[in-house]
Amino acid sequence: MKKKSLGTKLTAAPYLVWSAIFIIVPLIFVLVYSVTDSQGNFTLQYILDIGKYKDVMLNSIWLGFIATVISLVISYPLAYIMARTTANVQRTMMILVMLPMWMNLLIRTYSMMIILQDTGIINTALEAIGLGKVHMINTEAAVVLGMVYNYIPYMILPLYSIMSKMDHNLIEAAEDLGANKFTVLKNIVLPLSLPGIASGFTMVFVPSVSTFYISKKLGGNTFSLIGDVIEMQFKSANNYNLGAALSLVLMVLIIICMMVMNRFTGEDDDGGVLI
């Protein structure tokens, strides 16, 4: 291989500095804080303390997983249909998908509250037609709904991207060889879209598991997710070390989940597709 010239190296420098300051250094901070106490002495006390938060952590992963699966189930057919329509319809649908992302997460979550609360739009409507109120806000279901609502574009985009690139001849070839619609979906479309599924799964699962704002607003004070606990350590409890330890463990758990996920997608390198 040709040796890289000095110029090439120099152009990479800003990015290297950037990632060192904003990615590597914070990670080192997290690592250091998680294995020291408030005096700065080495200790594994906080890591070992995490056992106390096992339930919160598992519950966070579980809710994040449910939200991701729901997003996938909704997005998959939508992305498939989008990829098959005319260019104009595709553009319009794409804008509709992206539109909520242009609004702030706080505003989106507040509007969700307004819709779901006991005196909210849905309940007012239900009461008006005589069906009576349904308690929705401050439940786990509301939190999951919030996650799906906030993060679903990150599922649709990679799926749409991979499906619009899929060669339609492959589907015709499969039909030609005797495959019915279901077999085509199972044996051709699904396996070929696995990299998109993996990519979407990561992009919805990770923020869902670590969210604190959505659970606080839509879950009320009835329960907390691991993100809330971590936030509490850094703010009210002022216990940076425990917060860092929790973050570290959460990070490791997410990485393990992703590795398991990526096993299913095989050796295809088409992974991180976004538009």
Place this chain on the structure above:
Amino acid sequence: MGDNVIIRLQDISKKFEDEVILDKINLSIKDKEFMTFLGPSGCGKTTTLRIIAGFLEADSGQVIFEGKDINNVPPHKRQVNTIFQRYALFPHLNVYENIAFGLRIKKMKEKDISRKVHEMLELVNLKGFQKRNIASLSGGQQQRVAIARALAVEPRVLLLDEPLGALDLKLRKDMQVELKNIQKRMGITFIYVTHDQQEALSMSDTVVVMNGGKIQQIGTPIDIYNEPKNAFVADFIGESNILDGVMLDDFKAKFSGAVFQCLDKGFAVNESVDIVVRPEDVDVVPVSEGTISGIITSNTFKGVHFEMIVDIDNFKWMIQTTDYYPVGTRIGIQIEPDAIHVMKKSEYSGMFGDYSSFSDELERLSDVEQEEE
């Protein structure tokens, strides 16, 4: 070759957004024959193929398979298989699984699948390739896998949509021979689509020349070449000098200011006709011995022969000879009676067969255009 018709197309018409793609196509395809749809891009040949495969529905008309109307039969239930232009191999499956795809749908036993796949790999000369990744194969090898995959399910008819278009010339020639052999060995019907007239002539039992959504001529390669029905066919198949002429009487045609003996008859006295003379059928003789004469305006060496453009009576002829004559020479021309082909006037009269604007470059440009179809 059996005489039983396997597929019949009846009055097939198709429009895309008001543009007529196919205009009442009628065609009978015999069992076990190698039939080629030949024509320029946009002539409707691929559309016809897709209608037979079931991927497209005709606006009107019927596709009849062994006497049964199959208009409403979806592609996966038709006994025809397609080789796609860009092969359409499943990238997530290896060679073995690609070929086994159709067999698994038929729920064959693993042992039978394995036997069939190996048999097919042997047929297409890819023994030992079963574990290979599709992406690691060359174009020619992918083509072979596509053929093996389609033939594994034992179709009655194989449809091939410009299957050799993406291969280089040498490989293309080899594959032509091989495809023809495979067709003979399997004893099934091949319907082949191409815009390459050489390919069509060398492989087919029957050639269907198409243009503008209509069939121009159906015949054996020899018929199509020697007895073209109109100026379009004469021009599209090989090189032709197409001249305005008058049939003075049976066996007597007048063109380029001279009267020639020919073998054609049955025209009205003094009927206006199109005359076709192939460049290789023109005899170059000393001026004194020629029926007509002309001046060479260009001469290109082509390997086997020289290709000259000769101005005869203000009409530019293409003439191929093995002897060299310098540009500017006046040469005499003689044409044997069997080298003259007389055609009735058609909508294509006067549109083709004059080499005044001919250049190799132009021809190559139009070839590229066609390949992009």
